[in-house]
Amino acid sequence: MSTTADFGITLTQHVMRKQVLHPSARGQFSTLLTQIGVAAKHISAQVRRAGLIEVLGATGETNIQGERVQKLDHIANDTFMKVLRRSGTVAAMASEEEDDVYYVEPHRRGDYIVAFDPLDGSSNIDVGVSIGTIFAIYPRKHDGEVTLDEILRPGHEQVGAGYVIYGSSTVFVYADLEGVSSFTLDPGVGEFFLTRDGLTYPKTTSILSLNECNEPYWGPWVTPFLNQIKGRNDEKGRRITDRHIGSLVSDFHRNLIKGGIYLYPVDHRTGRGKLRLLYECNPLAFIAEKAGGAAIDGQQRILDKPLTQLHQRTGLVIGPQDDVDLARRTYARYMD
Numbered sequence: 001m002s003t004t005a006d007f008g009i010t011l012t013q014h015v016m017r018k019q020v021l022h023p024s025a026r027g028q029f030s031t032l033l034t035q036i037g038v039a040a041k042h043i044s045a046q047v048r049r050a051g052l053i054e055v056l057g058a059t060g061e062t063n064i065q066g067e068r069v070q071k072l073d074h075i076a077n078d079t080f081m082k083v084l085r086r087s088g089t090v091a092a093m094a095s096e097e098e099d100d101v102y103y104v105e106p107h108r109r110g111d112y113i114v115a116f117d118p119l120d121g122s123s124n125i126d127v128g129v130s131i132g133t134i135f136a137i138y139p140r141k142h143d144g145e146v147t148l149d150e151i152l153r154p155g156h157e158q159v160g161a162g163y164v165i166y167g168s169s170t171v172f173v174y175a176d177l178e179g180v181s182s183f184t185l186d187p188g189v190g191e192f193f194l195t196r197d198g199l200t201y202p203k204t205t206s207i208l209s210l211n212e213c214n215e216p217y218w219g220p221w222v223t224p225f226l227n228q229i230k231g232r233n234d235e236k237g238r239r240i241t242d243r244h245i246g247s248l249v250s251d252f253h254r255n256l257i258k259g260g261i262y263l264y265p266v267d268h269r270t271g272r273g274k275l276r277l278l279y280e281c282n283p284l285a286f287i288a289e290k291a292g293g294a295a296i297d298g299q300q301r302i303l304d305k306p307l308t309q310l311h312q313r314t315g316l317v318i319g320p321q322d323d324v325d326l327a328r329r330t331y332a333r334y335m336d
């Protein structure tokens with residue numbers, strides 16, 4: 001009988017193992033990912049107390065030190081900022097929770113720019129539904145002071161992206177230029193262990209995921225597109241079902257594993273979408289593409305969209321390549 005304990009590969013071991021394959025790398029990317037893992041563990045611990053924190057936070061209670069209890073999305077934001085600022089790998093950060101870019105002090109500056117949504121789906125917190133953190137990683141373009149063009153750039157310039165889901169388990173998924181891996185937190189050990197490597201997006205759509213109550217605000221292409229998808233169900237069998245959590249990161253994760261398409265089309269009255277390009281759509285589009293899926297705004301590839309404002313919104317269709325192409329063709333037929 002073997003006496004050697006059988007445990008898996010940790011997030012740190014996995015990123016270090018990959019770094020060895022790139023001997024010229026300075027190691028900052030690996031450090032950054034492991035530090036994001038540290039921030040995720042802190043946030044996960046807080047999310048497990050979410051019911052309490054949100055109720056107290058919402059009523060503006062003060063804690064034992066006389067400080068006002070923060071709401072969970074602010075706690076997540078502060079945690080992410082603090083851990084990355086100290087990591088020595090980041091030069092600037094953009095967050096859904098911050099109006100402006102946060103510039104890291106010169107002596108702590110590293111090689112990367114990180115954009116993140118610290119707690120996506122936060123309207124779901126007080127009902128105990130999965131929420132998550134989404135992040136995008138860009139390389140710096142030059143040394144010295146960070147310039148705005150290093151932040152406002154298209155998503156195809158990302159070198160990594162990922163998310164953490166705080167659900168029935170805490171799951172960390174990241175993509176680098178080579179592919180997508182997922183890890184699950186073992187709460188007893190306090191480590192993320194590799195659970196899937198080389199994740200691929202299923203080729204066939206089996207799940208449709210959107211807020212259908214927005215129908216009055218859709219452009220004329222959306223209903224015909226949905227009818228093509230739903231029309232795959234017939235007397236002989238059910239091929240498509242509907243699943244929508246209303247927490248983008250959780251909807252995306254389920255779709256990536258099971259084969260779903262998610263839509264949040266632009267509102268035809270304003271021409272604007274709801275979701276944010278920099279720290280919601282770009283990172284998820286990067287992950288989807290690295291897994292073999294695709295993401296468009298209806299018409300244009302998400303990763304090619306010019307970013308002109310930090311909190312810019314966009315439409316989003318993200319899922320298996322073939323059905324994202326079908327959406328693009330349907331859009332062209334009804335909108336051009």
Ligand code: AHM
Pocket residue numbers: 096117119120121122123211246247248249274275
């Ligand atoms: P948030 O970043 O303020 O949480 O908003 C984004 C969320 C997504 O997670 C979710 O898919 C979408 O908003 C739901 O919007 P709606 O309530 O309009 O369906």
Ligand code: MG
Pocket residue numbers: 096117119120121280
């Ligand atoms: Mg969000």
